[in-house]
Amino acid sequence: MLWILLAIVALIIVATLVLFRLEDLSHLDSHDYPVRDGHPSEANKKVLGRIREMGESGRGLRGRARLMALRKHMDGLSEGLELESEFRHCPEPRGEWVIAPGVDTARRVLYIHGGAWAAGSPRSHRAITDRFSHIANAAVFAVDYRLMPEHRYMDGVRDCRRAYSWLLENGPDGPEKSEFMVIAGDSAGGSHTLGLLAWIRDNGLKQADAAVALSPSTDLTLTAPSNRNNISTDPLLGPVFGGLAKIPLPVIWWATWAAFRVSPTSPVASPLRGDLSHLPPTLIQASDSEMLLDNARRYAGKATAQGSPIQLHTWPGMVHVWQIFTPLLPEAEDAFDDIGTFLAGVKP
Template sequence: MLWILLAIVALIIVVTLVLFRVEDLSHLDSHEHPVREGPPSDAHQEVLGRIRELGQSSRGLRGKARLTALRKHMDGLSDGLSLDSEFRANDSPRGEWVIAPGVDTRRRVFYIHGGAWAAGSPRSHRGITDRFSHLANAAVFAVDYRLMPENRYMDGVRDCRKAYAWLLKHGPDGPGEASFVVVAGDSAGGSHTLGLLAWIRDNGLRQADAAVALSPSTDLTLTAPSNRENIRTDPLLGPAFGGLSKIPLPVIWWATLAAFRVSPASAVASPVRGDLRNLPPTLIHASDTEMLLDNARRYTAKAQAEGSPVELHTWAGMVHVWHIFVSLLPEAEEAFEDIKEFLHRVESGSAQPQTTQT
C-alpha cells in the first residue's frame, strides 16, 4: 500500500509541475526601485480606522452574507465625498461615465476597479475616477465588469475587452473616435489593466496612449517574496489573505485553478508571466509595506528588460490603493499629481522609465 501512496504523490507532483509550469522570477528581485522618503502623514491613522471598519462590517458573517456586507461597505466609500463630476450610467457596456466640468470628451480614461475580482464597483471608486477625469482632462468610463463567484473570472476579462473596444469609438454623448486614451485600474483591476494592454497589442486594436496601475496584482502564483514578508505590515490585505502563507503553494495553485478556471501561471491571470514587449508608457504605484509590492517590482523590471517604457513609483508606509482615500490623505493628492505629471510627459513624448524617485 505504501508504494501505491508514494506513486500517487509522485504523479500529483509531476502533473502539478507540468500543468502550472511556474517559471522562477526571483532574478527580477535584484532590481533597485527607489522609495519616496518620509513617514506617513497623521491622516494615515484615520485611514487605518476606516480599514478596521471595513473588517468589522463583515465580522462574524460567512459565505454570501459576508461578501454582500463587504460589497455594501465598499460602495459606501464614495458617500459624503465632495465631487463635482457628472456620473452617468451606461447600460451597454455596463458601467458609468464620470465627466468633470469642461473636459474634452474625445479624451477618455478606461478605468477598471479593484476588489479582489469579487467586490467593488464604479460607485465605490468614484473618488478615484473623479480625480482621473480632472487630471487627464477626459471623460472616464468605469466599467462594471462581472464579478466572481456569481460569474467566471474570464467573464470579467471579456467585459473589459469588449468595453475597451467600444470606448475607442464611443464617448458619453454617442459615437465618436477617441483622440487620447488611458487605461487605468487598481489592485485586481490593475491586473486586468496590465493584461488588457497585452491583449490589445496581440489583437490589433488601437493601443492606449498610456496606462496607470495602482497597487496591481500581477502574479496569482503568489511566489513574490512580499506576498509573505509584508503580511504584518499590510493592514488591508494582510488580515484578508495572510493566512494563505500557511498553505503550500501547489495547493493554492490547484485551488486557484478550481475557483478561477484559469491557471494562475497563465498570462491572463498573471500579467508578469506574459510577453511584455511593445507596451505603451505605463506608470505603476505601490507601497513599500503592502503584500503586492514585489508584484509591481517584478512586472516593472521584466517590462523594462523587454523594452517597454514602464516605471514604478513607490510610497513609504501607505495602505494598499491609498488613492481611494483622496479626501483624507495628502499622499493620495501627491499620487494623483504624480499621475498628472506622467500623463503630461507621455503627451510631450518624454515618458521614459525613471531611475530615480523625485
C-alpha cells in the first residue's frame, strides 16, 4: 500500500510541474517604484469603518447566503451619492450606460467592475463610472458580465470581449463608430481589462486608445511577495484572502483550476503571464499597503521591458480600490485627477 501512496504522490507532483509551469518573475521585484508623499487623510477612518461594515454584512452566513449578502452590500455603495450622470440600462449586451451632461458619445469607456469575479455590478461602481464619464468626456458602458459561481470564469471574459467589440460600432443612441476608446476596470475587473488588451491585439481588432487599471489582480498564482507580506496592512483583502498564506501554493493552483476551469498560469486568468508587447498606453494605480501591490509592479515592469507604455502610480496607505470612495475620500479625488491628466495626454 505504501508504494501505491508514493506513486500517487509522485504522479501529483509531476502533474503539478507539467500543468503549472511557472516563469520565475522574481527579478521584477527589484524595480523601484516611487510612492506618493503623505499619509492617509482623516476621511480614511470613515472608509475603514465602511469596510468593517462590509465584513459584518456576511457575519454568521455561509456559502451562497454570504455571497448574496456581499453582493447586496456592494450594490448599496452608490446609494445616497449625488451623481450627475444619466444611468441607462442596456439589455444587449447587458450593462449600463453612464452619461455625464454634455459628453461626446463618440468617445467611450468600457468599464469592468471588480468583486473577485463573484460580486459587484454596474450599480455598485456608479461612483467610479460617473467620475470616469466626466473626466474622460465620454459615454461609459459598465458591462454587467456574468459572475461566478453561477457561471464559468470564461463566460465573464467572453462578455467583456463582446462588449468591447460592440462598443466600437455602437453608442448609447444606436450605431455610431467610436472615435476614442478606453478600457478601465478595478481589481478583478482590472485583470479583465489587461487581459482584454492582449486579446484585442492578438485578434486584429481596433485597439483601445488607452487603458486604466485600478489595483488589478494580474496574476492568480499568488507568487508576488506582497500577496503574503501585505496581509496585515490590507483591511479589505487581508481578512478575506489572508488565510490562503497558510496553504501551499500548489494546492491553491489546483483549487483555482477547479473553480475557474482555467489554469492560474494562463494569460487569460493571469495577464502578467502573457505577451505584454504592443499594448496601448496604460495607467495602473495601486496602494503600497495592499496585497496586490506587487502584482501591479510586476505587470508594469514586464510590460515596460517589452516596450509597452505603462505608468504605475502608487498611493500610501490606501485601501484596495480606494477610488470607489469618491467624493468622501480626498485621495480618491486625487486619483481621478491623475486619471484625467493621463487621458488628456493620450491622442486618439
